[in-house]
Amino acid sequence: MTTASTHLSCTDLAFSWPDGTPVFDGFQLAVGPGRTGLIGLNGSGKSTLLKLLSGELTPASGTVRAVGEIGRLPQNLTLDTGLRVDEVLGIAAPRAALHAIESGDTDERHFAAVGDDWDVEERARAALDRLGLGRIGLDRTIGEVSGGEGVLLKLAALLLAGPDVLLLDEPTNNLDRYARRRLYDAVAGWSGVMVVVSHDRELLELVDQIADLRDGEVAWYGGNYTAYEEAxxxxxxxxxxxxxxxxxxxxxxxxxxxxxxxxxxxxxxxxxxxxxxxxxxxxxxxxxxxxxxxxxxxxxxxxxxxxxxxxxxxxxxxxxVRDDDEIRIELPYTTVHPGREVLRLKELRLRYGAEVRGEFDIRGPERIALVGRNGAGKTTLLRTIAGELAPVEGEAETLVPLRFLPQTLDVLDDGLSIVENVARVAPSATVNRIRARLARFLFKGARADQPVGTLSGGERFRAALASLLLAEPAPQLLLLDEPTNNLDMVSVRKLTAALEAYEGALIVAGHDVPFLESIGITRWLLLDGGLYDVDPEDVRSGELRAPQPRE
Incomplete structure (x- = not known):
């Protein structure tokens, strides 16, 4: 049912994928003013819904109505590396015409191209400054900026265009803390209609209402994510x-x-x-x-x-009653006693420039958050510690059994079942023992026999985590690279529960501060040219800088 205050609506919407898999059938939605956080389990159709709302996908039946223009920031943003910044911002034509007029060319076509945008460059630079991109010139190419900066540039383009309705799909994925803070500020300052799909708790604390998409229907909750959890x-x-x-x-x-x-x-x-x-x-x-x-x-x-x-x-x-079971496991063989040396880095120089000067070690069951700007080398450091990359100089020595979970989750064989994947890394365990332990990871009965290639994103992550934690020998140093990227909130809670049972040392590279705090991080390390201990408050603020050398 739509009302006078409805700005975005779906009526009797139906949509299926080409293979016949239904996503929506008779779906209803009415979005009013303010910022709406759209949440739901992985695979519930959140990104598909935004594509239907923006017109990128066409429903099989039903209608989508919007008041005014719609702008959408997609989850997987791909930009031509040859484009200039002004082209991404959508101001290349009026800017070129403005420069021509300023150089003395009075061709009427230039005036038509400028229209009312005589201050286009000033507004563009103001939008870039607002998102912390003031140092990026309008003539630079996309190939010269980082992936996170590309996301912010696309958001700057949307802010310049000023759509009536703004759709954001997982906008903080792969953004560092600095970029996230700028995006949070832009979201908080948005006065129009916004629908944001996200699992980022900090971002969801900024919304005015939560829309929970489950089983093809939306349940509405007033307030931010904390209010939603309480309700x-x-x-x-x-x-x-x-x-x-x-x-x-x-x-x-x-x-x-x-x-x-x-x-x-x-x-x-x-x-x-x-x-x-x-x-x-x-x-x-x-x-x-x-x-x-x-x-x-x-x-x-x-x-x-x-x-x-x-x-x-x-x-x-x-x-x-929601069937959001939690992982309950015991992992006694992962125990690391206090004082035991776990990892030793010595005069380490990584590919792409980052360094660990002198000697650096980790002792006991420390829980370390590895933070830093995009491109600082966090993944490179983890891969070097895991032995996947050789350092340019120095050494990285692990003194306990280690397991590494990369962002790509490519530790599993898609053609094998979950049971078979765990059996590969735990060869002495019986099938019955593997099944009993997988049941603690919520893969019970026939679900443990599913081929990994058929799993949803959240299930695949859970299976990958199980294969690491159930491996032989049991890992006493666990490396996780951006583990909450692309996980829904339920899956993040399950990951947190699993890590509560882990008794070894832990290094997590990430930007999700609420998650990092929830798993009991004991030490925060900044990778910025070198490796430095930092205050968690600086991490929260996004103002991370390497300490200046003493004179």
């Missing part, structure tokens, strides 16, 4: 209470049905005895018998109907 917790408490009430009702109806059947059986025995002993005439006995059978049938039907109703109410109550 869902209250809903789940009420739902679980209703389940307990419904279960008690089912038990009561079963007892009453059994009691009723016992009473009817007793009456039948009494009537039969009376007939045998000829205490009543046969005609009267047959009449009473028929009436009793009819009454008994009605009585049974009433109680059976009540029991069926109680079971139906129990099913409805169970449906209201």
């Amino acid at each position: 869902v917790a209250a809903e789940q408490e009420a739902a679980e209470r209703m389940v307990r009430v419904a279960e008690a009702d089912v038990r009561r109806q079963k007892r009453e049905l059994i009691d009723a059947q016992s009473k009817l059986a007793k009456r039948r025995r009494y009537a039969h005895k009376a007939q045998v002993e000829k205490r009543v005439p046969k005609v009267v006995a047959n009449t009473l018998k028929g009436a009793a059978q009819q009454s008994a049938g009605k009585h049974r039907a009433v109680h059976a109907e009540r029991l069926a109703g109680a079971r139906e109410r129990l099913d409805e109550a169970l449906e209201a």
Whole structure:
């Protein structure tokens, strides 16, 4: 249902993929003013919905309506590296015409191209400054900027265009802390209609309402993500209470049905005895018998109907309880005792320029967050520690069993089942033991036999994590590279639960501060030319700089 305040709506929307897989059927949506956070499980259709809203995809049936212009920032942004910055911003034509007029060319076509945009360069530079891109010249090419800067440039283009409705799809993926802070500021300052798909908790704290997409329907919650969590917790408490009430009702109806059947059986025995002993005439006995059978049938039907109703109410109550199971595991063999040396870096110089001067070591079950700007070399450092890349100089020595989970999750064989993948890294474990342990990672029964290539993004991540943590020997140093990228909020909670059971040393490269704080980071390291200890408050603010050498 749309109202006068609705700016974006879907009515009876239907969409399926070319292979026939349905995504939406009879879908309804009405978005009003303000910032809306669109959340949901991986594969629920969030990105597909934004593409339908922006017109990039066409629904099989139904309608999409928008008030005004729509601008969309896609999740996987690809820009031609040969484009100039002014071309990405969409101001190349008026800017070129303006320069021609300033040089004395009075051709009317130049004035037509400029139109009312006489301050186009000033507005462009102001938009770039707002996003921390003031040092990037308008004549530079995309090939000269980082991937994160490319995302911010595209956002600057949208801000310059000033659409009525702004759609952002996972905008903070792959952005460093500096870039994220600039994007957060832009979102907080947006006064139009915005729909943002994200699993970034800090970003979701800035929205005015949450739209939770589940099973092809949207449930609305007022306020930011914290308010959403509180509302869902209250809903789940009420739902679980209703389940307990419904279960008690089912038990009561079963007892009453059994009691009723016992009473009817007793009456039948009494009537039969009376007939045998000829205490009543046969005609009267047959009449009473028929009436009793009819009454008994009605009585049974009433109680059976009540029991069926109680079971139906129990099913409805169970449906209201979310099936977001948590990972519960024990990993005693990952234990690292305090003081034990885990990793030693010595005069290390990495490819692409980063260095670790002198000696650097990690001892005991430290939990380290590795932070830094995009391109600082965080992934390169992790791959060097893991032995995948050789350092230019120096050495990286691991003194305990190590496992590395890259962003690409390419530690699994897509053609093998989950069980078979774990068996490859735990050759002495029996199949039954592997299945029992995979059940703790929520791969129960036949689900553990699924080929990895058929898994959703969240399931694939969980399977990759299981293969690392269940490996032999058990890892006592775990390296994770941007582990929450592309994970929905439920999957992030499951990852957090799994890491709570891990008792070894941990190095996590990432920009997701709420996640890093939730896993109990004990040390924050900045990679910026060298490796430096930093204050977590500086990480939160995004103002990360290497300490200046003393004079």
